[in-house]
Amino acid sequence: MKVYFIGAGPGDPELLTIKGKTLIEKCKIIIYAGSLVNERILEYAPKDASIYNSAKMTLEEVVAVYKDAQKQNMDVARIHTGDPSIYGAIKEQMDALAELEIEYQMVPGVSSFLAAAAAVEAEFTLPSVSQTVIVTRLEGRTPVPEKEKLTALAKHQASMCIFLSVHMIEDVVTQLSTQYPEATPIAVVEKASWPEERVVTGTLETIAAAVKKAGITKTAMIMVGDFLDSEYERSKLYDPQFSHCYREKE
Incomplete structure (x- = not known):
């Protein structure tokens, strides 16, 4: 089994990545950050998925779900907002998973x-x-x-x-x-x-x-x-007087 830390985007369900959507569709255990994640994202979950709202859970309770999933050999979609690596409190979860010898993967999203x-x-x-x-x-x-x-x-x-x-x-x-x-x-x-x-x-x-x-x-x-709100210089990237490896100076 494997735990996927999924960045579900800032709110708009269409800003969920294709990879994130694919993983949510196949995972039978879902833990989502209910205080921030748009619940419409859960529409992609399997109809028979077990769904947990981590806004109401402690770290120990979240880890208990991981342990149970390990016993059942079932993948877990751990859904966070945007990019889980920014204020996502995922390091402590990853450390706990490492101790349990549970494989995990981070799937970035739109912050x-x-x-x-x-x-x-x-x-x-x-x-x-x-x-x-x-x-x-x-x-x-x-x-x-x-x-x-x-x-x-x-x-x-x-x-x-x-x-x-x-x-x-x-x-x-x-x-x-x-x-x-x-x-x-x-x-x-x-x-x-x-x-x-x-x-x-x-x-x-x-x-x-x-x-x-x-x-x-x-x-x-x-x-x-x-x-x-300020004046700025033109970018060199598209400046005809500036050359780079993809375009020669005009």
Whole structure:
């Protein structure tokens, strides 16, 4: 048997990869992150599949399902949102599976930070603006290493995506404002790619009030940086005066 950690996408069922869909269709045991995964994804599961919502489970309870599947020699589809390797809490599961000598595989998906960029029609890496994307979160019940505090990361003024922090939007703004100018553009995308997707835009000076007015408190991506609204240089990739291994200079 084998456990498949599947990135089910940011919300839209059509953003599930073909590989992920194929695995879900064949696995008779499904464990899905019910607090975030669109339940329409479960329509691809076999009609007689045993389905577990991990939002209501502890790690030990999840591992118990893996053990039972091992006894039955049945594959498991462990469905996470987007890419399981980002805030997916999968390392502890993989370690447990290794101890049990259960084979596993990671199947990446479309992350919510990519869906959020699509929602605002933005490119994170604009020439002369930013060539770096920082993916992070504000400290909450899960601590953040001191060197990764938002105030430290903001020094780079790179394109930044902040997960799991919209309920602390004032703190986010306070920390970012120590390094980014107050006029820096910022966007908050709630439930990117879902039918109920909402986008709130502004600057560091205005965004907290706008988010509070919209009533957005969870399941939202915060994106900050000049990539959202600034002048930029033309890319060398398609510049007729720039040659590379696929195209000679005109």
